[in-house]
Amino acid sequence: MAQNFPLVPKPLGDASTDPLKRVSLIPRMPEQNVPENVGERRPLAPTTREDKPLEGRHHPAPKTTPLEHKMTDPEAEKLTSVVQKSVHPHELEDGLTKQSLTPKSMDQRLPMDASGRLGLGKKSPFHRRGRPMFAFSDDRVMLERVLKTHSPDMLSFDVKSLLSIVHDIFKSPVPSIDVVSASKDYADHTSFEAFAELIDQISCEIECKCLHGGESHGLMSSGLHLDSRNTTAFSVLSLVSKYRWDAKVVLILAALAVKYGVFLLLAETYATNQLTKSMAMIKHLPAIFSREATALNQRLDKTRVLMQDMVDLATTIIKIYELPTQFITEEFTNHVPTAVYWIVRSVLVCTSHISSRVNGFRQDKGIMSFMEVSEIHENSERLRKINGYLTEQLNKCLEKIKDRITEDEYQELIRTFTTIIHVDVVSPLRRLFRPIDYLYHGAAHLKRRVGIDALSQKHVLLMISDLENLERELYILEQLYTDAWEQSFEFVWVPIQDFWTETEKTKYETLHSSMTWYVLGEPWMLPRSALRFVKESWGFKTKPILVALDSKGQVTSTNAFPMIWIWQTFAYPFTSTRELDLWAEQEWNLEFLIDGTDPHSLNQMADGRYICLYGGEDMQWIRNFTNLWRGVAKAADIQLEMVYVGKRNPKNGLQPIIDRIRQEQISHTLVDLFQIWFFWTRIESMWESKQRVLKHKNNTREDKDNVLMEITSLLGYGGEGGGWGLVSRASELMVRAKGNVFEIALTEFDQWNGEIPSKGFLRALYDHLMAPRPPHHCTRFMLPESAGIIPNSVECTECRRTMDKFYLFQCCLE
Known part of the structure; x- marks a missing residue:
């Protein structure tokens, strides 16, 4: 009215x-x-x-x-x-x-614009x-x-x-x-x-x-x-x-x-x-x-x-x-x-x-x-x-009306996923995806359009990402999806873009055509409130996240990727309680560190060999370091396998180093850049998971976590690009150090060789590395920004002092 x-x-x-x-x-x-x-x-x-x-x-x-x-x-x-x-x-x-008002010349013409209208603002x-x-x-x-x-x-x-x-x-x-x-018909009610x-x-x-x-x-x-x-x-x-x-x-x-x-x-x-x-x-x-x-x-x-x-x-x-x-x-x-x-x-x-x-x-x-x-x-x-x-x-x-509507819908989504009790996962998903009401399922010619009701009474993992750099995550998820089929949880890909062009829509069609799991239909229809909720409440930025929902729509994890990278399907049902239990049962050893990333090293460990993981970008240092290790292994009478694991965020510049190591038969290497990425991604996931566990347990600064200290050290080594090494055997002590420190310890083998019969090889090496040394530069490392988990302070793993904090913005750098 x-x-x-x-x-x-x-x-x-x-x-x-x-x-x-x-x-x-x-x-x-x-x-x-x-x-x-x-x-x-x-x-x-x-x-x-x-x-x-x-x-x-x-x-x-x-x-x-x-x-x-x-x-x-x-x-x-x-x-x-x-x-x-x-x-x-x-x-x-x-x-x-x-x-x-008559112009001097009748031939004078008025300025026209492209549409034939008289031009504005012209003489x-x-x-x-x-x-x-x-x-x-x-x-x-x-x-x-x-x-x-x-x-x-x-x-x-x-x-x-x-x-x-x-x-x-x-x-x-x-x-x-x-x-x-041509005639035009008008509606009868007009x-x-x-x-x-x-x-x-x-x-x-x-x-x-x-x-x-x-x-x-x-x-x-x-x-x-x-x-x-x-x-x-x-x-x-x-x-x-x-x-x-x-x-x-x-x-x-x-x-x-x-x-x-x-x-x-x-x-x-x-x-x-x-x-x-x-x-x-x-x-x-x-x-x-x-x-x-x-x-x-x-x-x-x-x-x-x-x-x-x-x-x-x-x-x-x-x-x-x-x-x-x-x-x-x-x-x-x-x-x-x-x-x-x-x-x-x-x-x-x-x-x-x-x-x-x-x-x-x-x-x-x-x-x-x-x-x-x-x-x-x-x-x-x-x-x-x-x-x-x-x-x-x-x-x-x-715009004001749209902002008010967005705010109201955003607050409704917060209530939907935090305070409202649901009887099925479909209800909150409908609210999140509205006005989209269907999914795609199946690959290639088997792909079909289904309703959101197809997820009823299932545990759902929402993979939220943009359209870039998904190949690695998709490869691992494809392997896990088959194994997890009987465990009643489903993957749903939810692509997020602030703006959708025709090119991006075409790319979306290409990507989801090969996916065997569920894919959200017409993701460009997602309202601003849903985009804001995913970014602000679930912490999505550019790195893909995996939000876990139980069968009643309760959020069990705002990012289950770290748990999946570390424990694969053993992380099911991806709850905080399950994460605490897994860490309580887990020992920090070499087998856990390389699990799922290098079958060759696992086989070598099964034969009782020592494994030395190392990284660096200087080929001359790599040659010197591997030669020193061969001499020490021969003198100590141990069987040693060396494995090159590269660095974090590997780019194409790392491939020539891998090729040279293989050509010169210097040592074993991880299979390819993907395996190197996954090795370091698991370590980053361990760091993020540990931070979440400590936050959940409300640990104080004085309550140190030795495993977290070891993980932080490895992140520092992998981020700098300089030489480093880590040696262990199966479930025994892991000994790690920066490249120059390790080189000194290996050249001083005669000084700690006598301790090997009583202490064992690893303990003798560790004690020598921990001996007082002249002041030196410790380490630095970059933390992955995931779900907003960044600690206020970090202790140096070398000298135990609180490290200075800086901000680094990096893009496409080798």
């Missing part, structure tokens, strides 16, 4: 805050007097002799008012051009000498001495008069459908005789019989004034005198006083559409229909259609530009009144009446041009005069500027 929106003009003191009210929007009629309480009008200061006032007239001295000071504000200067006004010749009597004959020839009068009086015609009731109708019909008529060109126009009589009244009111407007001051433009248009505009507005502003505009445009439609019908059928031909003869149209067809089309083309501008502004007004009532603020109510007034004035201009053709009054061979062109241009420019301002305010309002 329609609502009334009272429109109360602001007092004059608020003019500075209203950009559209700082300039006049309507020419003042000669007989109009400005009420004293509205404000003083300052005459234009003469700048040249030609601009001096007529002699004999009394002109009060200019006064500096508060309003004038406000008009010097830069913002006021910027917004003064929001609506420009035409100075018509009869208005030049108001304090200025008469000047000819044209409408300008004189650098300023537009527009009247500066107080439109507060006009606004008050417009508001007096507005007394809406609760009556409402489908304004959008009626405007659509009007727009279709305006877009119709003048048809050729042999052209068969019926406006109740308004037919009113539209006819409006049409008659406009038509009568256009044909009998009379002349004043010796000027007549397109059949309707300029002063008469102002009076006619208020007369038309009075006919639609009980309707809302959007309804007023559409009804008045409908009256123009009827007039224009009749003209088009005459043009289309006068040569083939006897009745139409008779009517056309009376109106003297055959001569116009035959001899002036080109000029007529040019005239109507310019008129249709103004029609389109009216439709655009009317569409904006309709959108404004589709807003919730509380959002229709003074930014709209103070300017919509002005917009409606100028649409009515533009309707009168169009009607005058059409009437002059239909009724055969013009004998100028259809050629538009300069004044007619300028009149259409000025009205189009004014409507576009008003529409631009209202559209800007509308977009700001819509």
Whole structure:
């Protein structure tokens, strides 16, 4: 049901805050007097002799008012051009000498833009001495008069459908005789019989004034005198006083559409229909259609530009009144009446041009005069500027509404996944994915579309990621998906993008076509609230995360990837309790460190060999380090296997080192860059999982975790790119050190060789490495940013001092 929106003009003191009210929007009629309480009008200061006032007239001295000071504000200067006004010749009597508006040369052309409209902001004959020839009068009086015609009731109708019909008529060109126009069917409910009589009244009111407007001051433009248009505009507005502003505009445009439609019908059928031909003869149209067809089309083309501008502004007004009532603020109510007034004035201009053709009054061979062109241009420019301002305010309002909706939906998602108890996982997933209600399942030709209900009573792992660098995660998940089939949990890929292009949509189709698990359909439909929730509540940034939900929709882990990388399917059901239990059962040894990453090393350990893992990027250091180890292994009489594990975040620059090691048969290496990535990803996952466990246990800084210290050391080694080494055997002690420290210990083998029989090889090496040494640079390492788990302080694994904290942003560096 329609609502009334009272429109109360602001007092004059608020003019500075209203950009559209700082300039006049309507020419003042000669007989109009400005009420004293509205404000003083300052005459234009003469700048040249030609601009001096007529002699004999009394002109009060200019006064500096508060309003004038406000008009010097830069913002006021910027917004003064929001609506420009035409100075018509009869208005030049108001304090200025008469000047000819006829251009010096009739060959002068107005600037056009690409669409055929007269260009905005360009020098044209409408300008004189650098300023537009527009009247500066107080439109507060006009606004008050417009508001007096507005007394809406609760009556409402489908304004959008009626405007659509009007727009279709305006877009119709003048048809050729042999052209068969395609018809357009309208919905049955689009019926406006109740308004037919009113539209006819409006049409008659406009038509009568256009044909009998009379002349004043010796000027007549397109059949309707300029002063008469102002009076006619208020007369038309009075006919639609009980309707809302959007309804007023559409009804008045409908009256123009009827007039224009009749003209088009005459043009289309006068040569083939006897009745139409008779009517056309009376109106003297055959001569116009035959001899002036080109000029007529040019005239109507310019008129249709103004029609389109009216439709655009009317569409904006309709959108404004589709807003919730509380959002229709003074930014709209103070300017919509002005917009409606100028649409009515533009309707009168169009009607005058059409009437002059239909009724055969013009004998100028259809050629538009300069004044007619300028009149259409000025009205189009004014409507576009008003529409631009209202559209800007509308977009700001819509953005506020969208932000409020996003906030409400975001809070609802928080409640959905934290406080509300569900009986099935489907309910919260529907809320998260809304409005998307289906998934894809299966690969290639087996892929089919299924509902979200297919996940009912299942444990669900949501893999949330973007579209980049998924190959490694997908490879591992494909192996786990088969093993986990009987454990009643399912993978669902949820791709997240802030903006989706056609290229990204194509990439999405390519990626999910090979996936055997579930994939969210049309992920670009996800609302902003869902994207915000995934990022802020679940910690998604760019690195993929795996959110675990139990069969009732309860979040058991905001990122189960670390648990899966460490323990694979043994991590099921991916709860915090399960994570605590796994760490409580787990021993820190070499077998656990390389589990799942290098089967060759595991086989060597099974044969009782010592395994030395090492990394670095200096080939000469690698040769020296491996040669030292061979000498020590021979002297200590131990079987040793050396394995090159590279560094964290391996790039292509690491592949040549692997190739050289294999060519020179220096040592064994991990199979490829993928295996190297997975080895270090597991260590990062151990660090993240340990941090989460310690946070869950509320450990204090004094409660040290030795396993975490070892993990941190390895992360430091792998991040620096320098040489390092770690040696152990099966479940025995692991001994690790930086490359230079390890080299010194190996060259000093004779100093600790005697301890091997009593302590064992690993313990003797460890004690020698831990012996006091001269001060040296300890270590540095970069922590992975996952789920926001970054500790406030980290202790150095070499000297036990608190490390300094820095921020590093790194991209695509070797």
